[in-house]
Amino acid sequence: MAKYSTGSGGGGAGESCELCGTSGVELHSANVAGAQLEVCSDCAEHDDNAKTTSSSGDRDERERRKRAAQNTAQMHDAGTGDASHWEKGADYDDDQLPYLVDDYGQQLTKARQDAGLQLGELADELDLDESDLLAVEQGRATQANVGGSVIVALEEFLDVELSESR
Template identity: 55%
Template structure:
């Protein structure tokens, strides 16, 4: 309860456009899960990015566990999940 009172919400809100393409909660180890699934079918980060029409940097950021700090959108997470038949978002 006290955490909410101490939190500086401006830190999280400045420069972020959460409503545009909100990032869902992600499962623990989502980066490794993506990297392993991609490697299992011998698909490079550049190839996956090309198929999904996104910057390779976004794929790399997700694999390194930096989806939030890289401002990756939820639609990219969904596209990756569908393309590789994996779960990255925590729907629970």
């Protein structure tokens, strides 16, 4: 059984690995999840210091992904000059979702609970889909294509502010 200490042992052969408990093997000092441990060669792969050294292929992949994300952001921002809200709002014509405050899901959950309503009861009261309300409470209104009329109905019924004033 592993002893999970902070490395107070002296190291060397004959002691047991502080991670897996293997005894009678050569031990190496390793930083594992912030703790300095004496570990066997099998557990040495968990050394956080060893993980920071990556191959050039890993660095190239990270850089490629970073550039792809930057290019995507530029496409969304093209011509607007204001990138501050592009990731928050939806872009559909029929029932546009307004810009939402950062903690809109938490605010809605608290307001609903303060009103003493279950999610299904609120959905029935406002004649809304329960899945839309759940998406708003979970902070994924944009991804679930929740319409602005849902936000307005919730704000009016629960007297809560979910959208930013413009």
